[in-house]
Amino acid sequence: xxxxxxxxxxxxxxxxxxxxxxxxxxxxxxxxxxxxxxxxxxxxxxxxxxxxxxxxxxxxxxxxxxxxxxxxxxxxxxxxxxxxxxxxxxxxxxxxxxxxxxxxxxxxxxxxxxxxxxxxxxxxxxxxxxxxxxxxxxxxxxxxxxxxxxxxxxxxxxxxxxxxxxxxxxxxxxxxxxxxxxxxxxxxxxxxxxxxxxxxxxxxxxxxxxxxxxxxxxxxxxxxxxxxxxxxxxxxxxxxxxxxxxxxxxxxxxxxxxxxxxxxxxxxxxxxxxxxxxxxxxxxxxxxxxxxxxxxxxxxxxxxxxxxxxxxxxxxxxxxxxxxxxxxxxxxxxxx
Ligand SMILES: O=C(O)CCC(=O)C(=O)O
Ligand SMILES: [Fe+2]
Numbered sequence: 001x002x003x004x005x006x007x008x009x010x011x012x013x014x015x016x017x018x019x020x021x022x023x024x025x026x027x028x029x030x031x032x033x034x035x036x037x038x039x040x041x042x043x044x045x046x047x048x049x050x051x052x053x054x055x056x057x058x059x060x061x062x063x064x065x066x067x068x069x070x071x072x073x074x075x076x077x078x079x080x081x082x083x084x085x086x087x088x089x090x091x092x093x094x095x096x097x098x099x100x101x102x103x104x105x106x107x108x109x110x111x112x113x114x115x116x117x118x119x120x121x122x123x124x125x126x127x128x129x130x131x132x133x134x135x136x137x138x139x140x141x142x143x144x145x146x147x148x149x150x151x152x153x154x155x156x157x158x159x160x161x162x163x164x165x166x167x168x169x170x171x172x173x174x175x176x177x178x179x180x181x182x183x184x185x186x187x188x189x190x191x192x193x194x195x196x197x198x199x200x201x202x203x204x205x206x207x208x209x210x211x212x213x214x215x216x217x218x219x220x221x222x223x224x225x226x227x228x229x230x231x232x233x234x235x236x237x238x239x240x241x242x243x244x245x246x247x248x249x250x251x252x253x254x255x256x257x258x259x260x261x262x263x264x265x266x267x268x269x270x271x272x273x274x275x276x277x278x279x280x281x282x283x284x285x286x287x288x289x290x291x292x293x294x295x296x297x298x299x300x301x302x303x304x305x306x307x308x309x310x311x312x313x314x315x316x317x318x319x320x321x322x323x324x325x326x327x328x329x330x331x332x333x334x335x336x
Contacts, residue, residue: 004096004100004114004115004116005096005097005100007115007116007117008096008099008114008116008131009116009117009129009130009131009203010092010096010131010201010203010283011096013129013203013204013205014203016206017206018206018207019205019206019207019210019211022126022127023126023127023128023129023210023211024126024210024211025126025210025211025212026126029126029212029215029216030209030210030211030212031208031209031211031212031243031275031277032209040239040242040244041244041245041246041247042062042066042068042069042070042237042244042246042254043058043061043062043065043066043068043069043070044069044070044071044072044249044252045058045059045062045069045070045071045072046071046072046073047071047072047073047074047075047171048072048073048074048075049073055175056175056178056179057179059172059175059176059179060176060179060180063176063257063269063270064268064269064270065270066237066239066270066272067237067256067257067262067269067270067271067272068237068246068254068255068256068257068272068274069254069255069256070246070249070252070253070254070255071172071252071253071255072249072251072252074168074252074253075164075167075168075171076161076164076165076168076253078251080157080160080161080164081161081227081251083157083161084157084158084160084161084227084287085227085229085285085287087151087153087154087157087158088133088158088199088285088287089201089285090151091133091148091150091151091154091199092131092133092199092201092285094150094151098150099114099133099148100114102148102149102150103133103135103148105145105146105147106146111135111136111143111146112133112134112135112143112146112147112148113132113133113134113135114131114132114133115131115132115134116130116131117129117130118132118214118215119132119324120324128211128212128213128214128215129202129203129205129211129212129213129278130200130201130202130203130213130214130276131200131201131203132198132199132200132201133148133198133199133201134196134197134198134199135147135196135197136194136195136196136197137158137162137195137196137197137289138193138194138195139162139163139166139195141159144159158197162195162197162289165195165225165289166195168225168253169192169195169223169225169289169291170187170188170192172223172225172255173186173187173192173222173223173291174187176223176261176269180265180268180269180305181304181305182302182304182305183304186302187222187291190293190294190296190297191222191260191293191297192222192291192292192293193293193294194292194293194294194295194316195289195290195291195292196289196290196292197287197288197289197290198287198288198290199285199286199287200213200214200276200284200285200286200287200288201283201284201285202234202276202278202283202284202285202286203283204278204279204280204281204282204283205278205279205280206280207280208277208278208279208280211278212275212276212277212278213234213275213276213277213278213284214275214276215275216238216273216274216275216328217273217274217275217327217328218258218259218262218271218272218273218274219256219258219259219271219288219290220258220259220260220290220292220319220320220323221258221259221260221261221290221291221292222258222260222261222264222291222292222293223255223256223257223258223261223291224255224256224258224288224289224290224291225253225254225255225288225289225291226253226254226255226256226286226287226288226289227253227254227286227287227289228246228248228254228284228285228286228287229248229284229285229286230248230250231248231282232248232279232282232283232284233245233247233248233277233279233284234276234277234278234279234284234286235254235274235275235276235286236274236275236276236277237256237272237273237274238272238273238274238275239272243275246274256271256272256274257269257270257271257272258271258290258291259271259323259330259334260293260299260316260319263299263300263301263311263334264299264300264301264302264305265301265302265305266301266302266305266306266309266310266311267310267311268305292316293316294316295315295316295317295320296315296316296317297315297316298313298314298315298316299313299314299315299316299319300312300313300314309336310335310336311334311335311336312334312335312336314334319334322334
């Protein structure tokens with residue numbers, strides 16, 4: 001049996017000069033060689049503009065057409081973004097044993113996890129080129145005792161960062177409410193009270209044409225707010241059968257609509273498919289902030305918006321179970 005220490009990609013990838021066969025993607029999933037970069041980009045939205053109504057129109061349009069956009073002037077300081085990204089990089093740079101120890105404070109092993117490849121490591125036929133740290137981060141401070149304590153400022157910096165992201169997420173959700181015609185505060189409480197952070201580390205890969213850092217997927221969230229490394233490309237969004245790279249923009253966040261919001265809006269907003277490709281020269285770090293409902297909360301098309309629901313009702317707990325069991329086939333389970 002392989003130990004977690006042996007599995008972590010960051011632990012062995014520096015001394016392996018070829019891609020192990022268990023990481024070679026089937027032909028139809030491989031990114032291949034990117035020859036001509038796409039001329040398309042996802043929309044960029046300035047949240048600091050004075051025309052509130054116009055900002056809402058832009059957010060709604062981007063969420064309908066792409067399911068993805070980037071935001072600038074979002075109110076989170078550059079200093080805090082840099083501090084958070086640096087502390088997450090320092091975490092993944094620690095010796096493997098230390099990382100594993102720092103993620104072992106929950107006796108049930110659920111409220112802080114470190115894993116290689118994907119959460120489905122044992123079930124995945126083919127592995128992905130990344131290590132991930134994840135834990136819940138509600139503004140109440142619940143679960144804080146399970147977070148890493150190393151690097152030594154981890155809890156302080158990540159605590160501040162996730163508080164700010166919670167504020168930003170709610171501002172964006174409020175604008176979506178206004179744009180969609182949902183009651184103000186629709187997402188406050190049960191639909192958003194379970195935020196989680198996922199810190200991905202993609203080490204350099206000897207042959208990026210054969211591997212993926214993260215498989216094509218939609219997020220099982222309401223929305224996701226992503227902080228990505230400023231220099232290193234990797235994230236791509238599927239739009240009209242074309243993979244569009246999400247360019248790193250200084251001090252911007254990437255925002256994407258999750259599958260749950262697609263359900264709530266009965267398909268009006270799209271939980272777009274995306275994936276991460278690797279590169280041979282630089283490690284990439286990204287930090288996803290997932291807005292999750294509480295497990296018992298019912299997920300269904302909003303009655304205010306919809307006459308004929310195309311998705312059936314289920315609890316978030318049931319939804320998440322199907323999401324991990326069915327993968328891309330979850331669409332069949334969701335249809336009413
Ligand atoms: O690493 C990235 O850029 C994307 C991460 C992602 O898609 C996810 O966590 O769901
Ligand atoms: Fe994602």
